[in-house]
Amino acid sequence: MVSQMSQTPAKPFLPPRWFIRGAWAIHRAIYRLTGGRLGLGPPTAKTYGTMRLHTVGRRSGKPREAMLGYFEDGPNLYTLAMNGWGEPEPAWWLNLQANPDVTIDLPEGPRRFHGREATGDERDRLWAAMTRVETKLDAYATRRPGGTAVVVFEPRPDLAPAATGDAPLG
Secondary structure, three states: OOOOOOOOOOOOOOOOHHHHHHHHHHHHHHHHHOOOOOOOEOOOOOOOEEEEEEEEOOOOOOEEEEEEEEEEEOOEEEEEEOEOOEOOOOHHHHHHHHOOEEEEEEOOEEEEEEEEEOOHHHHHHHHHHHHHHOOOHHHHHOOOOOOOEEEEEEEOOOOOOOOOOOOOOO
């Protein structure tokens, strides 16, 4: 007979880290090979959208890119600063903290944003909204040793659309 003792719930399945990194590498390659025709998409009621974030390297000063999932909150976009649910902080998040003015490629074209970490009630509200789409979000988050930042991208005040091929703004 199995004991009714309290047990720690099993962590939800995630593919190995090499697989996650490989999938995003393939995603980036498809985007590049199709000239951006494939690889970006808006969020829906059932899933996140995909965007391409342009940052400036915090140490190198060189342009950097990352493909990310995102959600919308009015005119703002938001995502999680997680690295495939692995331990290290993602490089794009470290770069964004050093240089928060970024360009994001969206399905309708590139736009300029200012990135920041959500805190307090805003963070709680956005996290709750994501759990309605990804029901295992809280369980996935336990795979990281520290907290996972919710990152908000607010449209830049200059509101000028970024021209395709612009270097990251910063």
